[in-house]
Amino acid sequence: MDCAECMMLLSASHDGESIDGAAAEGLTEHIAACPECSAFASGLAELASIPASEVPVDTVDRVLATLDAAGPIAPEVAAPTAVTPGLAAVPSVPVPPPWFTRTRVWTATGAIALTAAAIMIAVVLSQQVTGSSPDERAAADAIQRSLSGAPASGAPASPSLIGATPNTASAQAPSYIAFQGRVYRSVGPADIAASALTTVGVVTTALDSGGAATGLTALRWSTDPHALVLALPSGSLGAFTAVIRTLGGRAYQLTTDSALSRFGEWPGLPLGLTPPTAADGSPTFRAAGNDDLGVPVFVRIGDTPSQGVAVAPGTTSSDPAAGNPSWTWWVPIP
Amino acid sequence: MTTSTAEDAELVAAARDGDTRAFETLVRNHIGAVYGHAIRFFVDAGTAEDAVQEVFLKVHRSLGGFDGRSAFSTWLYRITRNVCLDMFRRGRRRAAPMDPLDLPHIPSGEFADAVATSVDLERAVAFLAPEDRDAFNAIALFGLSYADAGEVLGIPAGTVKSRVFRARRGLIATLGLGQKEAS
Secondary structure, rough: OHHHHHHHHHHHHOOOOOHHHHHHHHHHHHHHHHHHHHHHHHHHHHHHHHHOOOOOHHHHHHHHHHHHOOOOOOOOOOOOOOOOOOOOOOOOOEEEEEOHHHHHOOOOOEEEEOOOOOEEEHHHOOOOOOOOOHHHHHHHHHHHHHHHOOOOOOOOOOOOOOOOOOOHHHHHOOOOOOOEEEEEEEEEOHHHHHHHEEEEEEEEEEEOOOOOOEEEEEEEEOEEEEEEEEHHHHHOEEEOOOOOOOEEEEEEEEEEEOOOOOOOOOOOOOOOOOOOOOOOOOOOEEEEEOOOOOOEEEEEEOOOHOOOEEEEOOOOOOOOOOOOOOOOOEEOOO | OOHHHHOOOOOOOHOOOOHHHHHHHHHHHHHHHHHHHHHHOOHHHHHHHHHHHHHHHEEEEEOOOOOOOHHHHHHHHHHHHHHHHHHHOOOOOOOOOOOHHHOOOOHHHHHHHHOHHHHHHHHHHHHHHHHHHHHHHHHHOOOOHHHHHHHHHOOOOHHHHHHHHHHHHHHHHHOOOHHHHHH
C-alpha cells in the first residue's frame, strides 16, 4: 500500500465507507511505519473537529420572515431546476485583490539565466507595477512567451530551485509538483513583480532539497492559467508551467492523485482507475487515436476524450511526460 | 446541523400538510449547510444570504412536488448548488477571498501549536479547486453519501471520493494540521 492509497482509504473511512479486513490491516501497518500518513490521520481528526461557520442570527431571522410572508406550502408544484452540468462557470480564481502593493514590495533584480535545458524566464521590472498597468501586462506577456517558448518536448528538465548539488542519478527525473490535482514542472527561478500575482493556495513539496516536504504558497498570473509560481523557502520565487499535451488542438494537462512531495516522483493513474493489464488499454481503456505529436491516447470504455485521456508508459523522448513508468491521465483545460 | 433522513421525511410530510412549524424546523436544521455552501461559493456574506433566501424560497415553492425518491438533503444540495451557479451566471461575482497575510498558513512550528478556527477553515476552503470544493461541501456540509453526491454532480462515486480526499489533503496542508505528532 502506498501513501496515496493509504490517505484515500483514511479519508473514505472517515466518511463511513467500509474497508475490508485485508485493507484495514494494510492500513494499520502502513500508518504505523509512515510519519506522513500518520500525520494525515491526525490531520483528518483535527479537520473534523473544526466547527463549521455559524449562520448569522439575523440571516436566519430574515430568511424565516421571508418564508413566513410567502404563505403555506403549495402542493404538487413542479420539481426544481435540473442538475446544472459542468463546472465551467464556477469561479475558481479570485479577482486579483489590491493587497499585494500594500503588503509587500518585491523589487525586480534583472534578467535571470536558467536551467540546463536553457529554459529562460527573463522578466525584468525596474519598478513596482500596479494592477492592470501596461508594465504588468508586458511582464505577463514576457512570462507567457518565455513559458510557451520552453521546449514542449523532451524529458522534463530538473532545474534546481534550492541550490542543492544536482544528483546525476536522478537527472532524468521530473521536477514535478502537484497543485489541485494537476501537474506542473519547474522552469526555474522567476523574477516577477508581486503586484502581478495572486495567491491561490498551497503546494506541499520538498522540491529538490532532499529534506521534508513543506507547504509553499502558490501564486498565479491573472493572464496565464498555465503558469504557477511558488514562494520558495529562500524568499525567492520559482516558476512552474503546466505539463500539457494537445489533442485535436485542445490542451490536456497531466493529473495526479499523489502529492508528488518532491522532485523525481511520477504521477500514476487516478485512484479510481484500474491500470490496464494489456498494451491496448484493456480492460480499463480503449484506443482513441493519437495526440498532436502522434502519441497514442486512450479513453475510458464508454467515454470520449472530453472526459480525459490516458497515455501508456514508454513514450518517446519527445513526449511531454517522457520516461513515465506508469499509465498517466490527462484532462482537458480551458 | 445534521439530521436523519427519517426525521427529515417526517418534517417534509408535515410541512406539506401545512405545518408551518415543521417547515421552520426543516429550515433551521439545514440552513447551516446551505449558508456554508453559499459563503464558500461567493465568499461575500451578503451574497451568501441572498443565495440562502433564494434556495429556501425554491424549497418553499417546490416542496409540494418533492417526490421523496432522494433524501431531502440530496434534493436540497442540488437546489443550493444550482442557485449559486445560476446567480453566478446572472452576474453575481465571487469576492476576493482574503488578504494572504491572514492565510491560516502553512505548517510551521508556531502554527502547529495554534488551533485552527472555523474562520481559518473557510479561508482555506476558498482556495480549493471548485470541483473539489463542491464535492467536499456535499459530503462535509450536507452529509451526502459518495453515490448521492455523484448523482447530483454528474460524476462517478469514485470521483467524488477522490475529490473529497484531495480537498481534505489540501485543507490539512494549508491549515498545518496533523503536525504535532509529526514533529
